[in-house]
Amino acid sequence: MLAFASRSKALVKRAPAAARWASSAASKDQFKILVVGGGSAGLTVANQLYKRFKSAGKALNEGDIAILDAAEYHYYQPGWTLVGAGLKQKEETRRNLDTLIPSHLAHIPENVKTFEPKSNSVTTASGRKIGYENLVVATGLQTNWSSIPGLEKALADPSSGVSSIYSYNTADKVWRDIDALRSGKAIFTQPAGVIKCAGAPQKIMWMAWDRYQRTGRGDTISVDFYTGTPSIFSVKKYADALNELRIQRGVGGYFNHNLVSVNPDAHRATFKTPDGTVDVEYTLLHVSPPMGPLEVMKDQPIVDQAGWVSVDQATLRHTNSEFGNVWALGDCSSLPTSKTAAAITGQAPVLTENLFSVVDTGKIANAAYDGYTSCPLLTGYGQLMLAEFKYGLEPKESFANILGDQAIPRAAYYYLKKDLFPWAYWNHMIKGNWFGSSGFIRPSFGQ
Structure with missing residues (x-):
């Protein structure tokens, strides 16, 4: 999810009748369910909640x-x-939020400023107080570009050779830099700590490596991976396969190397290691920046010490029993799993079922999230390693029995990532009709 604090008001034309209704609904100061955040998690769960109540005859x-x-x-x-x-063109990855919110959901085009769970309300940045019976927090996380000195300057310079796939504004610069490089040293970084899709920093590295091989530049360009983590991936099965691939392809691996500054004028990057700092020259530098909770979430009564919304890892209900009508999912939550869109497909049905059951019966349902998440690891053009796992970093694979071992890069998995997943996302997931590994079938949770 993009940094919630950086979002701006949508200005989209509506039909007159729809506009009048939307204005009336959005101007209310009390809601049955208030979802804070209109990213992947917020849209998905809001639509699933509406449909769950409707399917039970309690619309x-x-x-x-x-x-x-x-x-x-x-x-x-x-x-x-x-x-x-x-x-892809970056324009394919963006749509007006207002056009994605169906008419049966109210859209309040404001951002949250404070949470007041004891009074069942939130206050927006404009000072408006909004009450709720149940609150779902899906605010995402923020990308901390400024925490690396020199990075923002380098990203703004078209000729710096520094880019990142972690923003809409810089994703196309990544391709321009990769395609333009003819010789030199290409470095790809990953920070220590929590980030969105922890496999993404090396996905783009593998694609660059393959591009250079296919265009005859493999002998003139060296590719190195610098990561603040102790291994190339968190799940051993996939880490072993990826590290073997790294060695076979001659890609340098520098572990426990955390990027701390960039000098775009000198084309040097500084990394912190357990033994001190090291300066490294680069020709191309792809940066995956540090990330963390939104500034607005810090010191809020619903978050833990780290700034994540504290929820039970199975039910997604708040851990404080006084806040039993507060729920969270996605990147803003304290759930101990990788922060990916795929994780939301596992979390949203659980939260939906449990919230519905509490409203309907006063009791939590049998729905439990097992930590499922997925990381489609591009390893080159036409090949992808499909990592799927759950709590405990234990593989939980959906296609192995059909398509084969998911630690082996395959073309079938590549086209899932390239074509099927984007189609499913826009047409079904954020509309509440896609349940990840369950496809179009809402999990029953044994009920």
């Missing part, structure tokens, strides 16, 4: 569920790797 009225978000645009961020690899 909510139009406007009983509201999405609070001042964004002008909604982004399909997994597509930015495809943009960086020259496979």
